Amino acid sequence: MSVVLKIGVALMGIWSAFVVAGELAPSANYAANPATLTLIDELVQEEGFDRTELITLFAKVEGKESILKAMSRPAEKTKAWYEYRKIFVTDKREREGVEFFAKHKQTFLRAEQQFGVPAEIILSIMGVETYYGRITGSYRVMDALSTLAFDYPKRSTFFTKELKSYLILSREQGVEPLDIKGSYAGAMGYGQFMPSSYRAYAIDFDDDDKIDIWNNPVDAIGSVANYFKQHGWKPGEAVIVGAKVEGMVPENLFNDGLKPKRTLDDYAQAGISVAQPPEPPLDSNASATAIKFEVEEGHEYWLGLHNFYVITRYNHSSMYAMSVYQLSQLLAAQIEE
Numbered sequence: 417m418s419v420v421l422k423i424g425v426a427l428m429g430i431w432s433a434f435v436v437a438g439e440l441a442p443s444a445n446y447a448a449n450p451a452t453l454t455l456i457d458e459l460v461q462e463e464g465f466d467r468t469e470l471i472t473l474f475a476k477v478e479g480k481e482s483i484l485k486a487m488s489r490p491a492e493k494t495k496a497w498y499e500y501r502k503i504f505v506t507d508k509r510e511r512e513g514v515e516f517f518a519k520h521k522q523t524f525l526r527a528e529q530q531f532g533v534p535a536e537i538i539l540s541i542m543g544v545e546t547y548y549g550r551i552t553g554s555y556r557v558m559d560a561l562s563t564l565a566f567d568y569p570k571r572s573t574f575f576t577k578e579l580k581s582y583l584i585l586s587r588e589q590g591v592e593p594l595d596i597k598g599s600y601a602g603a604m605g606y607g608q609f610m611p612s613s614y615r616a617y618a619i620d621f622d623d624d625d626k627i628d629i630w631n632n633p634v635d636a637i638g639s640v641a642n643y644f645k646q647h648g649w650k651p652g653e654a655v656i657v658g659a660k661v662e663g664m665v666p667e668n669l670f671n672d673g674l675k676p677k678r679t680l681d682d683y684a685q686a687g688i689s690v691a692q693p694p695e696p697p698l699d700s701n702a703s704a705t706a707i708k709f710e711v712e713e714g715h716e717y718w719l720g721l722h723n724f725y726v727i728t729r730y731n732h733s734s735m736y737a738m739s740v741y742q743l744s745q746l747l748a749a750q751i752e753e
């Protein structure tokens with residue numbers, strides 16, 4: 417997946433901005449929209465869909481102004497780390513995570529063993545995204561994806577592709593396209609998969625011949641684990657370590673992209689070093705990325721490693737990945753046998 421957009425529905429409560437009325441008004445009827453007709457042509461020609469059925473479907477789709485408003489204020493762009501963290505790394509998410517784990521313990525352990533991804537990471541993703549499947553979004557996915565495909569020009573290519581994937585997915589899984597609900601960005605189920613990710617990474621983990629990450633927690637757990645494995649999670653490796661900064665360190669060494677591209681040794685020479693060497697010790701040639709987060713008073717420093725980067729493949733944000741990691745550590749302390 418080249419462009420990920422997975423904004424947990426948990427964020428939906430914090431939008432506050434209102435944009436001038438009228439600027440964000442979605443189209444009235446998508447069935448008569450030229451861009452919709454182009455997409456319908458593609459689905460008919462490439463995928464063998466029925467044109468009349470698609471036109472009937474799109475006539476029932478509703479553009480949502482609230483979706484366009486939500487898109488303009490993602491928390492990753494408007495919150496400092498210490499504010500963002502308070503939304504996700506909470507006692508409530510920890511408590512509900514312990515309960516969810518207890519209910520599905522054998523499935524988590526099986527996923528951990530089969531995919532090499534720690535149970536607490538899988539669990540934490542579900543906690544951050546949807547409170548363990550409790551809040552998976554209240555928009556019809558057809559409305560969300562159509563609004564963004566046809567009335568949000570900045571990302572229209574991406575969302576048109578997702579809308580196309582969604583229609584193919586609905587047919588593959590035998591569901592009515594209008595029945596499925598998700599986030600304002602069209603992310604679905606326990607782990608908030610976008611349709612293209614659903615088709616690429618979701619799996620049948622309870623062997624009932626259906627891949628259902630909308631309602632089936634077992635498939636959802638296996639699918640999140642598979643997503644991490646396919647994106648290169650390395651079992652047993654550290655995720656992120658605290659850093660200390662000494663001397664005059666150039667500001668541009670921090671928050672310089674999510675992908676680790678300098679070695680720990682490079683960073684140490686520049687004055688950014690591992691605060692407390694972990695066990696087992698890190699290889700000084702390991703690639704890392706230096707992160708500077710704003711806290712109430714001043715800043716904190718981290719060195720994100722390969723597995724930290726893998727978490728950002730779920731949502732392209734260092735604050736997101738850090739929240740997932742920190743919640744996972746709280747959960748790990750509770751679910752250990």
Ligand SMILES: [Ca+2]
Pocket residue numbers: 619620621622623624625626627628632635
């Ligand atoms: Ca299944």
